[in-house]
Amino acid sequence: xxRSYTGLLDALLANxxxxxxxxxxxxxxxxxxxxWVGNNPDRREILQKARVLAKVMEEAPVEVSDDYxxxxxxxxxxxxxxxxxKSSQVRKLLPAIGYRWAVAxxxxxxxxxxxxxxxxxxDNSHDAVVLAKEERGQAADSTRILNMDRVVKYxxxxxxxxxxxxxxxxxxxxxxxxxxxxxxxLSGEAFFEVTKNPAQPFYVYANELVAQVHGTSFSVKAxxxxxxxxxxxxxxxxxxxxxxxxxxSRGEPAARLILTQNEQAxxxxxxxxxxxxxxxxxxxxxxVIEHQPFAYSEAPIGEVFTALSKAYGVDxxxxxxxxxxxxxxxxxxxxxxxxxxxxxxxxxxxxxEITEEKIHIRGNSCL
Amino acid sequence: MSPxxxxxxxxxxxxxxxxxxxEEAYTELARRxxxxxxxxxxxxxxxxxxxxxxxxxxxxxxxxxxxxLNDTPSVKFYLLKSFRHRILKAIKPHSNEVELTERFEDLLxxxxxxxxxxxxxxxxALTHQVQVVxxxxxxxxxxxxxxxxxxxxxxxxxxxxxSINPQSVSNIIQRALGNLRELWPTVQPYALLFYAYCQTx
Numbered sequence: 001x002x003r004s005y006t007g008l009l010d011a012l013l014a015n016x017x018x019x020x021x022x023x024x025x026x027x028x029x030x031x032x033x034x035x036w037v038g039n040n041p042d043r044r045e046i047l048q049k050a051r052v053l054a055k056v057m058e059e060a061p062v063e064v065s066d067d068y069x070x071x072x073x074x075x076x077x078x079x080x081x082x083x084x085x086k087s088s089q090v091r092k093l094l095p096a097i098g099y100r101w102a103v104a105x106x107x108x109x110x111x112x113x114x115x116x117x118x119x120x121x122x123d124n125s126h127d128a129v130v131l132a133k134e135e136r137g138q139a140a141d142s143t144r145i146l147n148m149d150r151v152v153k154y155x156x157x158x159x160x161x162x163x164x165x166x167x168x169x170x171x172x173x174x175x176x177x178x179x180x181x182x183x184x185x186l187s188g189e190a191f192f193e194v195t196k197n198p199a200q201p202f203y204v205y206a207n208e209l210v211a212q213v214h215g216t217s218f219s220v221k222a223x224x225x226x227x228x229x230x231x232x233x234x235x236x237x238x239x240x241x242x243x244x245x246x247x248x249s250r251g252e253p254a255a256r257l258i259l260t261q262n263e264q265a266x267x268x269x270x271x272x273x274x275x276x277x278x279x280x281x282x283x284x285x286x287x288v289i290e291h292q293p294f295a296y297s298e299a300p301i302g303e304v305f306t307a308l309s310k311a312y313g314v315d316x317x318x319x320x321x322x323x324x325x326x327x328x329x330x331x332x333x334x335x336x337x338x339x340x341x342x343x344x345x346x347x348x349x350x351x352x353e354i355t356e357e358k359i360h361i362r363g364n365s366c367l
Numbered sequence: 368m369s370p371x372x373x374x375x376x377x378x379x380x381x382x383x384x385x386x387x388x389x390e391e392a393y394t395e396l397a398r399r400x401x402x403x404x405x406x407x408x409x410x411x412x413x414x415x416x417x418x419x420x421x422x423x424x425x426x427x428x429x430x431x432x433x434x435x436l437n438d439t440p441s442v443k444f445y446l447l448k449s450f451r452h453r454i455l456k457a458i459k460p461h462s463n464e465v466e467l468t469e470r471f472e473d474l475l476x477x478x479x480x481x482x483x484x485x486x487x488x489x490x491x492a493l494t495h496q497v498q499v500v501x502x503x504x505x506x507x508x509x510x511x512x513x514x515x516x517x518x519x520x521x522x523x524x525x526x527x528x529x530s531i532n533p534q535s536v537s538n539i540i541q542r543a544l545g546n547l548r549e550l551w552p553t554v555q556p557y558a559l560l561f562y563a564y565c566q567t568x
Binding site for chain 2 (some may be wrong): 005006009010013014049052053055056057063064070072073074075076077079080082083114165269325328330331343346349364366367
């Protein structure tokens with residue numbers, strides 16, 4: 001009885017027809033509700049109470065004018081736009097929706113054993129290229145990070161881009177990128193997620209190969225025993241050319257390969273030429289991060305952090321007890337790690353701090 | 368989109384425009400839910416400035432993160448949930464929600480005699496009495512009732528908003544309506560006395 005009483009009351013109060021009638025907007029329904037009550041005293045009571053409740057709920061004295069609301073919304077939009085200009089990092093990058101800024105460039109570039117050996121043999125010429133660049137003042141103050149012992153190591157670049165550095169690999173980059181371009185020097189194997197900035201193209205120099213990100217998402221695989229380097233594009237567009245070509249031509253190298261979605265090319269070290277491959281499915285590296293869409297549906301936050309920690313090779317510390325009940329539904333995609341973290345923290349209203357060794361996250365309970 | 372067309376466009380459609388950076392869609396959605404949030408906020412604090420700040424933060428956030436917004440089955444739900452988070456955080460930044468929910472009760476504005484007089488003049492004594500009874504319900508029940516019947520959210524949506532399971536929501540609704548029945552103001556003379564008392568002030 002109790003149950004059916006509350007059940008009926010609930011049903012009535014959620015019924016738009018009833019609510020309209022209770023507010024006096026549908027007097028023509030009088031007979032209908034009369035009929036519904038019939039001779040049932042419980043229903044009579046429920047209907048009466050529901051009617052009063054409907055009136056109580058109708059009263060919503062929110063005393064602000066339309067003009068005021070308009071001005072507040074305009075104000076919010078203005079503030080948002082100012083912030084947008086100030087911080088390029090808040091640009092959310094989701095390739096799926098095709099938004100102008102919504103394209104994260106991710107670059108997977110690897111130089112395997114064969115190439116490392118070769119690179120050592122050709123070390124002088126390689127270094128000469130790098131030194132020549134440094135002498136031109138493009139990398140006066142640079143950082144070099146070497147990963148000797150970990151399976152993967154996370155490195156954050158000055159522009160917020162992510163690098164997942166493999167074992168026995170090293171990367172060098174200026175502490176501050178040149179305003180006109182972002183250049184990094186890789187030895188070994190790494191996965192890149194590059195924040196998009198058309199005004200400041202991103203170059204990866206890997207021995208004699210140059211990969212230039214064009215605001216797109218792609219992968220490069222290099223390093224077979226036979227001296228081949230393979231480049232495979234996941235989405236978007238990327239230019240691949242040789243150092244030699246880059247030196248020879250200022251600006252746009254003439255002998256370059258433009259690779260788009262699902263295209264692949266090989267670099268023949270012996271002939272120092274790039275050849276477009278006819279192979280249909282691109283060769284991608286066997287990296288955890290490579291295959292991970294980072295798509296979560298009501299996933300416990302611990303699971304998400306574990307996945308990120310593993311994929312990027314970075315320790316994530318968070319207040320486990322407090323945040324035990326937190327979960328997220330999101331597709332983090334090809335975002336650089338910091339954007340992923342920032343987004344998660346926005347959803348959970350948490351704070352984060354990225355230090356060299358760890359990411360610290362402090363959030364509240366989601367109960 | 369023309370203003371007339373905007374008004375008749377579904378939330379979901381506007382939401383998709385917003386995700387692509389359409390300012391008008393953004394403005395229309397904000398327009399639709401501004402009052403709703405303002406009202407919901409008053410369930411947590413009488414400090415209107417705080418509520419408006421929370422709304423503004425949310426609106427700024429919404430625009431900045433438009434490109435990463437997910438498709439949502441209910442814009443209203445999304446906004447209320449996000450707003451709730453913000454207002455609770457604003458009220459007491461470093462406490463967890465359990466404490467805050469308890470505050471929910473304390474922070475409800477009292478129904479003053481002034482209110483009562485206005486209402487009695489409008490001959491809404493019973494309505495007012497029911498309001499008083501509603502305000503006596505435990506905080507959690509009040510909030511669920513508010514979301515269910517004032518905001519017409521589905522139980523599943525309320526569950527998502529409060530991060531509890533849908534069965535709990537149903538139970539809370541059942542309990543609240545049961546309580547409401549027990550506390551239902553049947554004694555009209557009391558109401559009359561109350562108004563008489565107010566009149567003497």
